Amino acid sequence: MGRKAGSHSEITGPKVREAALRLIARHGFAAVSMRQIAAEVGIQAGALYNYTPDKQSLLFDLMRSHMEELLESRVTSAGGGSALERLEEFTRFHIRFHLPRGQQVFVSYMELRNLEPENFQEVERLRRLYEDELEGILRQGVEEGAFAVADTKITTLALIAMLTGISNWYREGGRLSVGRIEELYWAMVRNMVAVLPIEGAELPTSVLAARAS
Amino acid sequence: MGRKAGSHSEITGPKVREAALRLIARHGFAAVSMRQIAAEVGIQAGALYNYTPDKQSLLFDLMRSHMEELLESRVTSAGGGSALERLEEFTRFHIRFHLPRGQQVFVSYMELRNLEPENFQEVERLRRLYEDELEGILRQGVEEGAFAVADTKITTLALIAMLTGISNWYREGGRLSVGRIEELYWAMVRNMVAVLPIEGAELPTSVLAARAS
DNA sequence: GTCTATATGAGGATAGAC
DNA sequence: GTCTATCCTCATATAGAC
Numbered sequence: 421m422g423r424k425a426g427s428h429s430e431i432t433g434p435k436v437r438e439a440a441l442r443l444i445a446r447h448g449f450a451a452v453s454m455r456q457i458a459a460e461v462g463i464q465a466g467a468l469y470n471y472t473p474d475k476q477s478l479l480f481d482l483m484r485s486h487m488e489e490l491l492e493s494r495v496t497s498a499g500g501g502s503a504l505e506r507l508e509e510f511t512r513f514h515i516r517f518h519l520p521r522g523q524q525v526f527v528s529y530m531e532l533r534n535l536e537p538e539n540f541q542e543v544e545r546l547r548r549l550y551e552d553e554l555e556g557i558l559r560q561g562v563e564e565g566a567f568a569v570a571d572t573k574i575t576t577l578a579l580i581a582m583l584t585g586i587s588n589w590y591r592e593g594g595r596l597s598v599g600r601i602e603e604l605y606w607a608m609v610r611n612m613v614a615v616l617p618i619e620g621a622e623l624p625t626s627v628l629a630a631r632a633s
Numbered sequence: 634m635g636r637k638a639g640s641h642s643e644i645t646g647p648k649v650r651e652a653a654l655r656l657i658a659r660h661g662f663a664a665v666s667m668r669q670i671a672a673e674v675g676i677q678a679g680a681l682y683n684y685t686p687d688k689q690s691l692l693f694d695l696m697r698s699h700m701e702e703l704l705e706s707r708v709t710s711a712g713g714g715s716a717l718e719r720l721e722e723f724t725r726f727h728i729r730f731h732l733p734r735g736q737q738v739f740v741s742y743m744e745l746r747n748l749e750p751e752n753f754q755e756v757e758r759l760r761r762l763y764e765d766e767l768e769g770i771l772r773q774g775v776e777e778g779a780f781a782v783a784d785t786k787i788t789t790l791a792l793i794a795m796l797t798g799i800s801n802w803y804r805e806g807g808r809l810s811v812g813r814i815e816e817l818y819w820a821m822v823r824n825m826v827a828v829l830p831i832e833g834a835e836l837p838t839s840v841l842a843a844r845a846s
Numbered sequence: 847g848t849c850t851a852t853a854t855g856a857g858g859a860t861a862g863a864c
Numbered sequence: 865g866t867c868t869a870t871c872c873t874c875a876t877a878t879a880g881a882c
Contacts, residue, residue, distance in 0.1 A: 432865080580798075581794050589790055682876095849881080
């Protein structure tokens with residue numbers, strides 16, 4: 421291809437992204453300099469600008485591609501079935517997808533503040549698409565009378581926070597396997613939405629009717 | 634008192650802390666400069682060093698005092714009773730304490746990376762004291778046969794993540810009052826640890842014995 | 847206690863040679 | 865595509881006048 425000596429764009433590009441992700445996850449976006457990223461890759465700072473127009477774009481690319489990968493994986497995994505089945509599948513998917521991506525999860529969560537408004541809006545839009553599927557499952561469960569969920573929006577946020585929180589302590593090779601973590605969290609999720617006589621819970625009329633009969 | 638003109642230490646000190654908290658919560662520790670903090674207070678950057686030896690100490694003070702206030706409030710609130718009663722009290726306390734302190738929660742969570750090792754250890758120690766109380770409640774509940782919790786450590790982390798996550802979306806004057814949020818989350822917490830016939834859950838022998846009788 | 851001024855260094859980003 | 869060199873701005877922190 422007539423590539424010049426010292427030309428490695430196909431290798432260097434991914435290395436820049438990996439180095440940036442690793443350093444930003446560890447020290448935070450604002451605390452990481454372009455010189456640090458370049459040093460981690462093994463090039464000079466100026467050469468980074470062959471791969472990103474600026475530092476902000478580097479962050480945005482990391483976060484957007486993480487969300488897009490999540491949504492793409494989701495499309496191929498999501499299926500039909502009862503609300504309970506769909507909720508179990510969603511729970512297990514969320515854990516299996518996120519646990520091997522601790523750095524991406526961390527960055528996507530912590531660096532939202534450092535996105536310029538336009539970029540922030542886009543990442544938020546993608547995140548909402550993901551959460552909306554979960555809320556849809558909860559709504560279905562309420563309709564079916566399978567779930568006692570007083571507020572599907574709040575329960576969605578509670579579940580996401582609980583599940584994503586795993587990434588804060590999970591370490592590969594730790595006490596619990598991914599499979600075991602799936603079991604433990606699925607049991608908790610299942611309990612949380614279970615139909616039970618909770619005082620004050622606003623049960624849907626379909627459930628009240630079913631109980632009366 | 635013979636105070637010189639322009640001398641306002643009793644006023645300026647708290648203002649420095651408040652300005653730092655507000656700016657760090659919004660932009661992140663590394664992204665905020667001492668000049669910005671000074672400008673927010675209405676003094677010059679050099680004058681900040683009458684109130685903190687350096688930027689790191691300012692962050693550490695904010696995080697440590699937040700944790701110490703949490704633990705002090707906890708001592709006066711915590712009581713005895715059944716595990717279910719204690720869990721309800723803990724849940725409501727956690728929400729009532731944290732919701733009016735969104736900035737502190739955010740900073741204490743996001744800026745752990747920016748603490749120097751010694752300071753990090755201290756903040757972690759205080760955080761663990763708080764979590765240990767929750768785990769103790771869960772252990773008591775398992776002993777009493779009131780809770781079906783397969784792994785008290787994991788359930789502790791799941792509950793903390795779920796409850797602290799409220800601070801990510803709560804806004805004063807929003808759709809839900811603090812009281813309503815307490816109700817919704819207590820219902821979820823209660824369900825989550827409830828004794829139910831969950832396949833695969835490792836029930837304590839006390840519960841299995843109770844069921845057999 | 848606060849100011850102005852400054853020491854000292856690092857930051858993002860660009861230009862031009864190879 | 866990468867390098868070296870550099871522009872320009874901003875950072876933390878300190879010194880000394882008032």
